[in-house]
Amino acid sequence: MLKRLLQCVREYKTPTILTLIFIVLEAIIECLIPFLTSDLINRFGEDGVEMNSLLKIGLLLVLLAILSLGCGGIAGFTCAKASAGFAKNLRRDLFYKVQDYSFENIDKFSSSSLVTRMTTDVTNVQHAFMMIIRIAVRAPLMLIFSVIMAFYMGGFLAMAFVVVIPVLVFGLLLVARKAMPAFRRVFKKYDRLNESIEENVRAMRVVKGFSREEYEKEKFGIAAEDIRKDFTRAERLVALNSPLMQFCVYFNMIFVLSVGAYLIVRDGGSVLGVGDISAMLTYGMQILMQLMMISMIYVMLTMSGESMKRIVEVLEEVPTLKSPADPVTEVCDGSVDFNNVNFKYSARAKRNSLSDIDLHIKSGMTVGIIGGTGSGKTSFVQLIPRLYDVTEGSVCVGGVDVRKYDVEVLRGSVAMVLQKNLLFSGTIKENLRWGNENATDEEIEEACRLAQAHDFVQSFPEGYDTYIEQGGTNVSGGQKQRLCIARALLKKPKILILDDSTSAVDTKTDAMIRAGFKKFIPETTKIIIAQRIASVQDADMIIVMDNGAISAVGTHEELLSTSEIYREVYEQQTNGGDDDE
């Protein structure tokens, strides 16, 4: 897991290594400083002060401090660069990877979870990375160095650490190990609590509509109290760290002071100076601080482990669709053949979403598809541009198995307007050019005329340069659908698939769009999924789908007599209307 993440360091290897180098330098200098300061103190002899050497050491100390400042500053700078760059590469890899995903891969992750992974999770990992290269190297180094110096200077006095360090390490580890799972549990609960608040906010009309305010308060109160208890328990565990740390600090101080005093008195100040005692105290603090830091890193790393896992999950997902090695690069016509196709969305699914589909559509035909929710209409058409691969059988476009085409070529020739269609923020023109980057203004206008979008686009003050807000909120549903059709038409496709793409368009305009298709793009195969019988009744072939299978195929007249489902839907949609006309 870590290996995959570290691959994202790439061009930021240099600043990463520089950071490490300068951090090490800074750490070494920082360890020398107490050594010098104690030397400084030792210059305060009983008979006053040796001014010359005092000044010399003082100057050296200032120089070292400046050097340490320089190293620390540079390390801070390169560290910021390395970690920001690392995060950039992480985000990039994630985004690029998702671009390679097939529909099947996309279905696996919800779009909001992908967003969280690319933002919050990356930020968490970035902070962890920063922590590691700044502190994870420095802290153990300083620790070791301080211990060595302490033993070198203090001799027997350093024995205090032999007692204190294991106590602290053991204590900190114990607390961390106990507290972490507790925290993880609490955070999960906390997330759920926040989700339930969000649910409540979103459903406020329902809450108020049913006068359930008091009920909601009570429900929330119980959940909030529950969290309080768990949180308190976890925090109380962590709160033990502070007295533990203090205990070690105090123990060290008393040991050094009392034993130090004793040693000075015993040896008459010949072995141990007053300055040594003070240096020992400084080293003691340093050692304990470093241990604290290490335990903090340990906690942070485990906490960001969750984020790392979620990121790697996306990175290691294998795209399930790929162009073949030696692809066919031209689609010769718009014929579509389904040869005994069975299809399910995932290998684990118990039931087929499509079963035994055997159907042949000639190039240039207009095909209508009718069927209830979950009858398999969308699954059926998604196989044509190879958004999913069949489980059994084969789908051929232009007489060639779709799996043999270069995916980009195939999808360039098969334009599909998705049921959940979307415009992106940008001008109308920019959106339409998705269909064809190099489309001229005339071509764009032509496509819009065909999709019956030209008139309303013209009516906007800024025409084709009108800015579409994110999610296309500033155009109506029917207008959005027509723009999406125009966008697909700009591809000049051999096959055009409309998946319930005119549901918000009025019947008259709907009819005009279909009439235009017939007149201006007669060679294009048109496959139209619709709820309204009126949208498909003049098609060359109408497919009635039910429960993942083709229930009937024929023209409008044929189906009225042969398909009960078709007749039922037809009657339901036309009753009342017939009475008056």
Added chain:
Amino acid sequence: MSKPMPMKGPGGRSGPGGRKINFKVLGRAVKLLFSFYPVLVPIAIFCILFAAGVASVPAIFQQKVLAVIEAYVKTQDVTGAMGEVFSLILILVSLYLVSITLITIQGQLMAYITQGFLCKLRRKMFDGMQNLPIKYFDTNKHGDIMSHYTNDIDTLRQLVSQSLPSLLQAVIVVFSVMFIMLWYSVWMTLVVLVGVIAMFFVAKVIGGGSAKYFIRQQRSVGKTEGFVQEMMNGQKVIKVFCHEEEAKEDFDKINEELYHDGFRAHAYANMMGPINGNIGNILYALIATVGGILLILDVPNLSVSGGALAVSVVVPFLNMTKQFTGNVNQVSQQFNQIAMALAGAERVFALMDQKPETDDGYVTLVNASVSEDGSVSESEIKTGHWAWKHPHSDGTVTYTLLQGDVRMSEVDFGYEEGKTVLHDVSLYAEPGQKVAFVGATGAGKSTITNLINRFYDIADGKIRYDGININKIKKSDLRKSLGIVLQETNLFTGTVMDNIRYGNLDATDEECIAAAKLAGADDFITRMPDGYDTMLTGNGANLSQGQRQLIAIARAAVADPPVMILDEATSSIDTRTEAIVQRGMDKLMEGRTVFVIAHRLSTIMNSDVIMVLDHGRIIERGNHETLLAQKGTYYQLYTGAFELE
């Protein structure tokens, strides 16, 4: 120190520097804290103060111990020296013991107080929020409301559990250390103070730069998030148009920007530590040198104690310098934390201060029994009949049977002042009638239903329910008598059964199942693996939109209200399923007054009255036949010459 904080997104953090402390908000937060825990908070504060005091004391004793040793070196009086040293150390040990005890108590107390505070605050926010008018939820983004519960609460947690205690502690240490320093030597203290001022200055300059870039980084993060969100939502469209390369290009640009701002923000922030730390080091050397010079030149010492300068003064002074600069550093860091937390607290308080929905209604809904002569009286038990209990100013109480007669006369309304969206709307619905609204988006259809249940109050005109002005009816009772099913269905986390029961908390399982059957939902529910016990999460993410609507209809059915409002309730159900649901809906509507808003005219053709709305006015009214005969807007809609949104 090693507290595993919930990791915040970049939105929750900000760089140091450049913020002001809002004392009014701080005061309110502290007051709230005291009001929640009037005994525990003072105890915790006592612990913090005492422990902080003890933390600055060792320097004195250290100095004393060293002084004794120094004296020994001169006099060689071993027994006297050691005795004195050990009595000093004994005092130290006992002080430390007390301190550790207090720190332990403080830690445990603070954990308890912090979480209790947050819990109570959360509940206060949530309870207050439940009483806010719908307008608040319509005019505030849900994401913004949510961030009060997540980001803002998190900053408050930081404030109470860490920032305030450590600020308190650091301030105490700074002052007591300063006092001790002054006690020994004014001159050297002055040197330390000059260094500290330099530290503040550096913190301000660098902190300012850092804050600037952190704000920029935040903006970049927002931009990236927006872009990624749009792309991830449209990922399938990208695939269909083979637009991957372009998406990558656009992403690279935005990603690069974020990198730049993030890099600069962190570069500034990262330099703070080494700079301040080393100013401390330089100060150390400076103090040593100055101390040395003072000793050599034998400059007359100026001190509070009046004592002379000696080696045994300079040495502990050096340690005090470290302690002093360290704590000043901490104070300056806490400052930013606190400023940030207070900004969060301000937003939390703003939510709590929102004006709740007012309810002056005094007419209530009671169980009623109808005697043979037709007179209505209140009943203790559930009778299946309901009546409005109407107390009058003269002390008498009258009862009106709940029937579902709704009349609006000459109603004007606007969501914002000066922008009227409904003009002079009059309509009546007799008990059992089905009234339909047709019109384009923004014509005012949903607005009318928002007025009937008083989600919003009308500006002019009157709405009467069973002859009673709805302003006199207690809101909760009014809403109890109205069932609503909205286009955007909202389900709650819980089982299917729980969700249906939401309509009537007293309903038995059988009643819920009957309601589901009525709505035509029973069929698909029983086919799910766990049937009615299937858990729904994420607003019923595992259901289709149509299935969610069916559950919402069942939920309204179990409430069994005399009046129903169906706002595009069947819009997401495909026509074939709708045919099945329609039967259930027809049964559901039987005997009730129903207001229907529907996109598909087929759903409303059999209504008793159809109102065609345009720009907040009723432009046509009548039943299906008469409206068709008029050959007006409705006729055009019906024949498909118009597009409805």
